[in-house]
Amino acid sequence: MANLTLVQAINLALVQEMEADERVMVLGEDVGKNGGVFRVTEGLQERFGEDRVVDTPLAESGIMGSSIGLAVGGMRPVAEIQFEGFLGPAYDQLVNHAARYRTRSRGAVTVPLTVRVPVGGGIHAPELHSDSPEAIYAHTPGLKVVMPASPYDAKGLLISAIRDPDPVIYFEPKRIYRAFREEVPEDEYTIPIGKAKVVEEGEHVTVVSWGAMVVDCLKAMDELPEDLSVELIDLRTIYPLDIDCIVESVKKTGRCVVVHEAPKTAGYGAEITAQVMEHCFLHLEAPVQRVAGFDTFMPYYKLELEYLPSVERIAEAIGACAAY
Amino acid sequence: MPKKVAYKAQIEHLQILDENGKLDEKLAKGTLTDKQVLALCEHIILCRHYDEIAFKLQRSGRMGTYPQNKGQEAIAATAMAVTRNDWMVPCYRENSALFLHGLPMEHILLHWMGDERGNQIPEDVNVMPISIPIGTHMLHAMGIAWAKKLQKTDHVALTYFGDGATSEGDFHEAMNFATVMKAPCVFICQNNQWAISVPREKQMASETVAQKGLAYGADCIQVDGNDVFAVYKATKDAVAKARKGEGVTLIETLTYRMGDHTTADDARRYRDSKELEAWAKRDPLLRIQKYLAAKGMWDDKKEKAAEAGAKERVAQIVKNCENIAKPSTDDIFDYTFATLPDDLRAQRDSMRTNSLSLEPGQSTLRSPEPQHA
Incomplete structure (x- = not known):
């Protein structure tokens, strides 16, 4: 190790x-x-x-x-x-x-x-x-x-x-x-392609993210009230999508927030939102929320942190989804 | 400081058998035997008949778009310059070379009949599926050649493309990668003078295609592409060099697209019939027939026999292609990945994409009665 x-x-x-x-x-x-x-x-x-x-x-x-x-x-x-x-x-x-x-x-x-x-x-x-x-x-x-x-x-x-x-x-x-x-670990091991990971278990809201945003989601969860319990899923694989992992979680929580850096429109969050709606329609307590990059070009670096979904934006979206 | 010449080069043009069937004996030495020329003659007759039948199949609605190969069949000689271990990475006007390299003739017809099984090339045939986008496959050839070098074999990859393809960036990247990596790759440009409706002189300002390879440090030669001897010799030399790890060659074969670009094209819209007539005199088949006839190896009787043989063989090929069972809809899905992901499995098994039809019980619901006004 x-x-x-x-x-x-x-x-x-x-x-x-x-x-x-x-x-x-x-x-x-x-x-x-x-x-x-x-x-x-x-x-x-x-x-x-x-x-x-x-x-x-x-x-x-x-x-x-x-x-x-x-x-x-x-x-x-x-x-x-x-x-x-x-x-x-x-x-x-x-x-x-x-x-x-x-x-x-x-x-x-x-x-x-x-x-x-x-x-x-x-x-x-x-x-x-x-x-x-x-x-x-x-x-x-x-x-x-x-x-x-x-x-x-x-x-x-x-x-x-x-x-x-x-x-x-x-x-x-x-x-x-x-x-x-x-x-x-020093030894070789594999993580199967197509399998997501539940990073944190929770009861009230499912948060789905991947890549660097997973780290920001964890930070956002620290900002939330202690009685708000969030289940964080790291997709790990974008395609093939582990929809079963998401569905199982959303059927439990009834609420879902997707977080990604890429622009919102036709981003992968749209696909996840659609599939959650298809598979969890009667379980949903709130509209699925997308916290994403804006539908613009990524700005030069002076403004890049304002472009990227911030810990604050993520926490706010989770809170809003939970309160709906 | 006086000026110096930093680089100097010239492009050789090679012709061994002229359009009257006259052979340059000196240049022909060590190239094709008469037996091989006879075999090529019969093979070209077969390929030309195949081409005509393919054209007719399209015209009668039995096949989709097809690009005629007529006039460019001397490229078959490249297949005689390699072994079965060597690879061919083609465009779509090299049928005669691919068939000689072992590709079953059904495959090309099946491809144009809208059936991917045409690209399902037998494992022991080192031919890649014909490439539809222009110019991109040369990189695959270069990569295959590179792999063969890394594996310490002496196998070579030949790649074929047209004059228009040399305007594509990938041609230049492939030439550059091949020469930098010293990959045993032979680039064969069938310069047939036309890229659909754009003539060579509007395609490029360079005098030859061959000279484009000089920029990358390749050996370059232009040959009479309707002369099987010249095509053979240039390929043989290039392959020998590649096999020994001594470099990449770009061969430009000057030929002519006797037909339209494809069956969806009408070349009369943009090219002069006089040009076609002039090139018809330089037909690769005519000149080997003249050559063989002068040697007493070809006459009307032999020609009729070859044509009858071709007719019979192509009729059987067409029959094989038309009688093949329609592919299963499973085939749409089954080859997307080695192992089908669950979502594709569900789509395949239901032939539906909407989620309710995939839920057990939901799909059995009765459709609503049609509403009439």
């Missing part, structure tokens, strides 16, 4: 999977010698060599497209897209090829590919370095979308992603890369 940050937990998972399976390789911009701009892949190239930890040319479509070929050709590539804002050039390869190959070839061509992408705001980064595009990829058939909120889950989920026979986008909430440490 070691006390690790999220960055260290991801690094450990990569090391262990590369040791366990020689097909596993890491590629992306600056991931080799430099160890990645967030140092997530630090030390890997020294350990595994330049063939398996590859500094690629600066071209996201190239990274994604060649990774598809590597996967089809029998490797287990773990590609890094340096920031979520740079998924744009890789979108075509990811959505029109990686996601589709199994279906369009009726299982003859498969793409066991992991795409690691730092995601989200709150680190005073430049433009297009702070977005939360998970809903776009959850909307794409054939892709699994994962976002850990803790070092322990980060390791187990990444190992699952690398071993998964299908493409997985593994979003890394950069705001909590080094925000806190957690005990992470």
Whole structure:
């Protein structure tokens, strides 16, 4: 057991999977010698060599497209897209090829590919370095979308992603890369993709969140009156959605608040809200609340904390939902 | 400081068999044997008949959109320059090469008949499904080639694309990745002069497609794409180099799209029939027939026999494709992931998306009586 940050937990998972399976390789911009701009892949190239930890040319479509070929050709590539804002050039390869190959070839061509992408705001980064595009990829058939909120889950989920026979986008909430440490077992373990986690059990309101926002939800819960009991669910996987976990909770509480960084309209909160309504209609005591980013562009960093759902906004929404 | 030349290059053009069927014996040395040329001749007759039948199937409503391959069949010679271990990552005008590389001919028809089973390529055939978006698949070829290198095999990937595809960013990224990673990848541009309605000279300001590869440090050559000898030789040389880990080659084959872009297109709207007539004289099939006839290896009787054989074979292929049972609706879902998530399982089993129809008991409720005014 070691006390690790999220960055260290991801690094450990990569090391262990590369040791366990020689097909596993890491590629992306600056991931080799430099160890990645967030140092997530630090030390890997020294350990595994330049063939398996590859500094690629600066071209996201190239990274994604060649990774598809590597996967089809029998490797287990773990590609890094340096920031979520740079998924744009890789979108075509990811959505029109990686996601589709199994279906369009009726299982003859498969793409066991992991795409690691730092995601989200709150680190005073430049433009297009702070977005939360998970809903776009959850909307794409054939892709699994994962976002850990803790070092322990980060390791187990990444190992699952690398071993998964299908493409997985593994979003890394950069705001909590080094925000806190957690005990992470040295041995390899997996967290199943598609399973949410009840972080705190409660009776009155269900709060559903993922990524860095889980940490803010916990802070918000500290701000609430002591007699208001909140059940906090960390989705861990965006798609496939663990709706059973949410439904079980909402049937108990009758109230649900969804919290995410991404814009509200057609955000993933909309999907969760719709499914809660479909499955828990007669159990609902209040309209499902969404605490989300505004339907605007993520501002430059002087205003980014005002854009992101704050502890105050989350606490207020939980309180309002409970009082309805 | 005096000025220096920082870089200098030229593009070679290779033709071995001219349009009159005359062979440059010196250049032809060590290329195709007469037996291979005869096999190619018969294969091209088969592919051309297949192409005509595919066109007719579309016109008679028995098949969806189809891109004719007519005129570009010399590309089949690339298949003779590789082994079954090597990969082909195609666009959609390389049927003749894919068939020779082992792709059962039903697959292409099935694809255009709106059936994904056309892309369900047998495991022992190293051919990727034809790629519909332009230019994106070259990166997959590069990645496959890279994987084969990392696995320490000597297998090579060939990828095919048109002149228009070289305007796409992914072409440039694929060339760059391939040369930087020293991937055993051969890029084959079938420059057929037209990207739907846009002619080559509006597509690019460069004199050749081949020279685009120079920027990435690839070896580049332009060949007469209607000359099976030249296509074969350029591919053979490129594959040998790739196999030894000695670099990437971009081959530009100058050819011509004799048909429309697809059955949904009418090339008369934008191109001069005189151009077509001029290229018809350079037909890849005509010239190998002339070549073989001069050697006493081809005559009317042989041609009729080849045509009859092709007719019979294609009729059987069409029959196989038309008689295949319609896919199950389960197939819409079953290949989305290796293991179906619960939500897709529920949608598959009910063929519904609304939640009430998925709840036991709810879906058995009687529909409301229709209301009449």
